[in-house]
Amino acid sequence: LLVIDLGTATTIDYLDSRGAYLGGVIIPGLKISAQALFERAAKLPPVALEFSPKILGTNTVSQMQSGLVQGYVAMLEGMITKIQKEIKKRPKIIITGGLGFLISPHLSYKNTFDPFLTLRGLELLSRNPSVRK
Template sequence: MLLVIDVGNSNTVLGIYQGQDLKQNWRVGTDKYRTVDEYAMLINDLFQLAGLRFDDLDDVIVSTVVPPMLNTVEGLCQRYFHLSPYVVGPGMKTGMPIQYDNPREVGADRIVNAVAAYEKNKCPLIVVDFGTATTFDVISPTGTYMGGAIAPGIGISAEALFERASKLPRVEFTRPTQIIAKNTVNSMQAGIFFGYVGLVEGIVSRMKAELKQTPKIIATGGLAAPIAAATSCIDQVEPFLTLEGLRILYERNQD
């Protein structure tokens, strides 16, 4: 079995693959102060609930946008799984040319998403990932990573509003019934939710105009589904796109 680990700024997503089949997946909070042993205890509990053992693992592949977490994950793999993980980064074969001023600056998660999206669709694409940051990544018809855009994530924007406007309460991120709200909580929900819908529609529209193409729009990340349901600009939601990309990269790097 293959363990795939995507370490994000807010959450770490893990998946177990048997061949090309995703058998289990979990989402836990990313905590750079958590020790190797603490992560081992947490993952062991998840494995036990799924009827798995560390000895069931044949290999591990990791992507992370949190540099301090890499040593922790590598230590976890070596000490408890007795495996040296594959790490997405410079030197790994991706099969995807990168048209970026400095290819090393592209986040590992963005490349992983792009690889998975193109492998599944084989057409021009824009991948929108709703994470701590909201990223927009453009892939050409021939499978070249062309670049993209990065915007503050929904959580970051909402938290800034709560902190800087002292009279405004924290509210649940949910789609309100109407845009013209009648109370403060619904007004904030309308602004946050539909503001983000507008952000996505605006950036995607401008990217299409710049490309002079009609790419397929793929959304992923924890908040992809509710945003996609509120706009016609997203063609497809792929909740496990990053995990799938890690599996594909693992297969491409087998000698």
């Protein structure tokens, strides 16, 4: 199982079929990446994080949106491909986190978007008697 959490940082975590953690990746989040671009490239305006269906933008805003969002999708697809080669498996992919809704539909890999994955995990833990001790 690959869990991709698109929050302040983007994390990709790999778990085996029993739920044991086998490793992961931490990447700057999409909002942090966008904020760094706006702050460091003084002439570029802040833009809304929206999916642009075309890669090649025709103005500064559409070019930035494509670069940020399409670029992030491409980066994640590259990471998924590299992880699959490393582990020699094609695990199920679950997307969660605040920007999961934006990225999940555009990944070429089949995935499930679950905005409440963390809360579901906490609920399961709360039902485990050994955790409550």
